[in-house]
Amino acid sequence: MAEKSLMKGNEALAEAALRAGCKCFFGYPITPQTEISAYLSKRMPKVGGTFLQAESEVAAINMVYGCASSGIRCMTSSSSPGISLKTEGISYIAGADLPCVVINVQRGGPGLGGIQPSQADYWQVTHALGHGDFHALVFAPASVQEMVDTVTKAFDLADEFRMPAVILADGLLGQMMEPVQFDDAEIVLSDASKKPWAANGHQNKRKHNIINSLYLQPDQLEDKVAERFKRYEKVKAEHSEAVADYCDDADTVVVAYGSTARLAKSAVEAARKEGMKVGIIRPVTLWPFPVKQIQKACENAKNVLVVEMSMGQMIDDVKLAINCSKPVEFYGRTGGVIPKPAEILAKIKEMGGKN
Amino acid sequence: METAKFIVITGHYGCGKTNFAVNAALDIAKTGEKVTVVDLDIVNPYFRTADFKELLNSVGAELTVPMYANSNLDIPALDFDLIGLKKREGRIIIDVGGDDEGSKALGRFLPVLQGDSVMLYVVNKYRYLTSTPEEALELMREIEYASGLKCSGIINNSNLGEETNAETVRNSLKYAEELSRTAGIPVAATCCKAEYANGLPAAYPVKVYVKKPWEE
Numbered sequence A: 001m002a003e004k005s006l007m008k009g010n011e012a013l014a015e016a017a018l019r020a021g022c023k024c025f026f027g028y029p030i031t032p033q034t035e036i037s038a039y040l041s042k043r044m045p046k047v048g049g050t051f052l053q054a055e056s057e058v059a060a061i062n063m064v065y066g067c068a069s070s071g072i073r074c075m076t077s078s079s080s081p082g083i084s085l086k087t088e089g090i091s092y093i094a095g096a097d098l099p100c101v102v103i104n105v106q107r108g109g110p111g112l113g114g115i116q117p118s119q120a121d122y123w124q125v126t127h128a129l130g131h132g133d134f135h136a137l138v139f140a141p142a143s144v145q146e147m148v149d150t151v152t153k154a155f156d157l158a159d160e161f162r163m164p165a166v167i168l169a170d171g172l173l174g175q176m177m178e179p180v181q182f183d184d185a186e187i188v189l190s191d192a193s194k195k196p197w198a199a200n201g202h203q204n205k206r207k208h209n210i211i212n213s214l215y216l217q218p219d220q221l222e223d224k225v226a227e228r229f230k231r232y233e234k235v236k237a238e239h240s241e242a243v244a245d246y247c248d249d250a251d252t253v254v255v256a257y258g259s260t261a262r263l264a265k266s267a268v269e270a271a272r273k274e275g276m277k278v279g280i281i282r283p284v285t286l287w288p289f290p291v292k293q294i295q296k297a298c299e300n301a302k303n304v305l306v307v308e309m310s311m312g313q314m315i316d317d318v319k320l321a322i323n324c325s326k327p328v329e330f331y332g333r334t335g336g337v338i339p340k341p342a343e344i345l346a347k348i349k350e351m352g353g354k355n
Numbered sequence B: 001m002e003t004a005k006f007i008v009i010t011g012h013y014g015c016g017k018t019n020f021a022v023n024a025a026l027d028i029a030k031t032g033e034k035v036t037v038v039d040l041d042i043v044n045p046y047f048r049t050a051d052f053k054e055l056l057n058s059v060g061a062e063l064t065v066p067m068y069a070n071s072n073l074d075i076p077a078l079d080f081d082l083i084g085l086k087k088r089e090g091r092i093i094i095d096v097g098g099d100d101e102g103s104k105a106l107g108r109f110l111p112v113l114q115g116d117s118v119m120l121y122v123v124n125k126y127r128y129l130t131s132t133p134e135e136a137l138e139l140m141r142e143i144e145y146a147s148g149l150k151c152s153g154i155i156n157n158s159n160l161g162e163e164t165n166a167e168t169v170r171n172s173l174k175y176a177e178e179l180s181r182t183a184g185i186p187v188a189a190t191c192c193k194a195e196y197a198n199g200l201p202a203a204y205p206v207k208v209y210v211k212k213p214w215e216e
Helices: A009-019 A034-047 A057-069 A080-095 A122-127 A144-161 A171-175 A218-239 A258-273 A291-298 A315-321 A341-352 B017-030 B049-058 B082-086 B099-107 B133-147 B166-170 B173-183
Strands: A005-008 A024-027 A050-053 A074-078 A100-106 A137-139 A164-170 A177-180 A242-245 A252-255 A278-283 A285-287 A303-308 A328-332 B006-011 B035-040 B062-064 B091-096 B117-123 B151-156 B187-192 B203-205
Touching: A005 A009, A009 A034, A009 A100, A009 A144, A009 A164, A009 A171, A009 A177, A024 A034, A024 A057, A034 A050, A034 A171, A057 A074, A057 A080, A057 A100, A074 A080, A080 A100, A080 A122, A080 A164, A100 A144, A100 A171, A122 A164, A122 A285, A137 A144, A144 A164, A144 A177, A144 A218, A164 A171, A164 A258, A171 A258, A242 A291, A252 A258, A252 A291, A252 A341, A258 A278, A258 A303, A258 A341, A278 A291, A291 A315, A303 A315, A303 A341, A315 A328, A328 A341, B006 B017, B006 B099, B006 B133, B006 B151, B017 B035, B017 B049, B017 B091, B035 B049, B035 B082, B035 B099, B049 B062, B082 B091, B091 B099, B099 B133, B117 B133, B117 B173, B133 B151, B133 B173, B151 B173, B166 B187, B173 B187
Parallel strands: A024 A050, A024 A074, A074 A100, A100 A164, A137 A164, A252 A278, A252 A303, A303 A328, B006 B091, B006 B117, B035 B062, B035 B091, B117 B151, B151 B187, B187 B203
Antiparallel strands: A005 A177, A137 A285, A242 A278
């Protein structure tokens, strides 16, 4: 392994994309994710890739649509308001069964909102990342190293299941610095060799490959969507992920993802030190949602606490995961305010007396 | 340390300028000398000197920040003038934004700074783009060009964040010496936790003030 280095989350995401073979990046600047673009603008030309700053987010995602059609690994990144602009394009990409990676370094919303960290795009990314019947893979890493490892996984699964993958970070993860390690493997940018469906020139050796999301007959479209949903079932069965700590004997189980999981874990550990039986489960994939893992983690709990940097969005999925079998409470801050471990601890204590 | 009125702190993004600036300000304040920290970062929206107002004020150090720092207005507006600050008693530490981009903000203040300032160049061997003495020197020249000032000392702040240990610091000494030789300026300080300071050249014991919200 190479020597460790200290990287900002955004830089690490960018370098990891190169190492995953991402050949083309299309972006448009927005705080707090601009370092991804800035980094790739310097690095891409040196390794034979393409960095392109588009005229808008809408243009950038449609460049991804075109590039992905040719079978080449490509990526775009933005922050909340920019992701909203990209949703039409993401829907087309899903409708054309194309793989790509989209990074959302979330900031406060709605509207122009703010530039401080937030997790208020949970509903959007898991339930409505564009119009139509479709899903995207959604990963929620919680450290800079995990962001690095997630990028490769996101590209691999996007290719395998021919669907868009989103890495859902937030301003805190994007801006903070942590030690990271990359493996020594040489950077090999992707080509379309393993993608027989790619529209990259038939050379008179095969039939045309046509990339399209328009179906003239309703029953054809229905068949296509149904086929896609069969694939989703496979993804759900094989690729949901969560990390549980201290849950076996926990009276209260905290559910939190991304940077909020780091804050919540620090509160959980403080509670344990005071002798309280508290555990934490961190969804690593938000779609597919780790339903079974959450059921198991909450099996012996009296109550459940969901912590998010929003007014409470994932909480609905947690309630569904455990079939509302026990009380699920919420603590969150929004608008770019980061919940303090002490605030979370106070909420845990408040719940300690209930069952 | 130096005797100039203004201590200008520059370096690559994320090399630890802010943590060094806060440490230096606290140490100067401890000696009884007046000190003001100026947050001149026009690049970074998070993790900046503006976060340390209470800490600095608690030891009598002043903090001057752009009016929009840490707000949701993401614009590089500098609504103050160093000429006014120059009249203030004591030292003035200027925490500049990363790279040559961040250093451009100094240009406007050049007439005030020239002749009464030292510019320190903070480096971290473990940061990408400055991990070799050659890269670090190249960036130093870019910063000098953008700011119109010359660096007069190197602050070796090599660290791996929370994973920093004595070896991390020791393994950076050669790098800093080589940069010092090629740049023709001394290593003014080797920053490290007090417990690692023993036997290090120009050791400067620092505390880690720039923390993540779950470390507080």
